[in-house]
């Protein structure tokens with residue numbers, strides 16, 4: 001790390017730590033590499049830190065900024081609404097403009113409710129599933145993240161020595177202090193294996209309220225679903241009368257206008273949206289079939305929040321969907337094109353420099369990682385679930401991220417790259433120059449054992 005490059009950020013972090021726990025407001029940010037930086041402004045695909053360094057940003061707020069930083073239409077709509085009032089604790093007309101829009105776009109949405117964060121919308125979905133079925137237990141998948149709340153924060157990145165058998169993983173809390181007892185109602189299964197789900201449901205369906213899944217496993221290696229896997233999940237949940245919940249907090253409005261369910265043609269019973277729905281304004285959305293959402297409409301299932309559907313955020317969401325829907329949703333083809341150029345370019349450079357690499361996912365969100373053992377790449381999809389993701393050398397990738405940040409490319413340490421409509425071909429070319437430099441001057445020597453990782 002070039003410390004002189006980050007002098008003001010380093011001083012800011014030291015100052016913040018005296019009054020802000022860990023110097024950050026979300027524990028995830030504490031793991032940023034080379035360390036949590038301080039930023040001054042963002043525009044389009046670029047960010048500037050407080051030391052004046054400029055970055056091409058592939059973090060994009062960890063997903064929301066599908067249209068890039070400070071998108072003019074979103075900012076204008078939000079500011080115009082702010083001047084008319086911030087919060088009414090009452091209804092307003094933008095609210096149903098947004099709900100009409102979402103129910104028109106999303107196949108599995110008859111009714112919606114808005115909140116602020118993805119975590120609380122997940123909480124509402126689980127409550128709804130339990131109320132609808134009268135059952136308590138929820139199936140989640142190892143390596144997936146559904147927010148930081150107690151009843152679902154299990155087995156995101158469990159220690160493999162404690163995580164038990166691959167086909168029957170243990171349910172392991174991610175944080176000290178989680179409510180003990182919640183774990184007895186969360187079953188963790190490996191993802192991308194329809195036979196395991198089928199076996200489990202055939203034995204225990206009478207206890208299961210819901211299956212919750214990221215339809216693409218974005219929080220571990222951006223793993224695509226195997227051919228037919230989501231369809232099998234849908235069929236099994238229907239057969240056993242279990243509520244199928246798609247957590248589309250990342251994939252929603254990103255993988256296609258209608259999210260992963262639109263892209264793969266599989267309709268869940270309930271869906272959670274967040275992030276890209278409002279290009280950076282805080283809003284989440286629980287959407288679903290009348291059969292379930294009707295319980296909220298009838299007042300049988302409680303759902304609340306002081307800031308739910310605050311007018312500036314809803315105005316931002318409406319402006320975001322305006323931009324995303326424009327010209328037959330042409331923005332998606334553009335993002336896919338730029339992202340694919342970048343993925344192909346990274347693969348080409350790695351091959352030329354003989355650096356084994358995994359690049360997988362989609363143009364709008366993909367994963368990059370370095371396998372410990374290059375022969376793991378031989379059989380097609382190298383990373384297909386959490387356990388197979390352990391074949392990736394996270395420490396080496398961390399070094400890659402720090403070196404890329406030093407060269408003005410901001411990345412997420414876990415390996416996810418987010419793209420936006422603001423990223424240009426010039427951004428891709430500059431990024432690939434940095435990739436070539438880092439793979440050649442940092443990663444290849446480490447792999448050759450010149451320096452021990």
Ligand SMILES: Cc1ncc(COP(=O)(O)O)c(C=O)c1O
Pocket residue numbers: 062116117118119120122145146147148214219247248249250274275
């Ligand atoms: C798939 C998924 N679900 C839920 C959440 C939680 O959303 P929030 O951070 O808005 O609470 C996240 C956050 O990254 C996520 O990736």
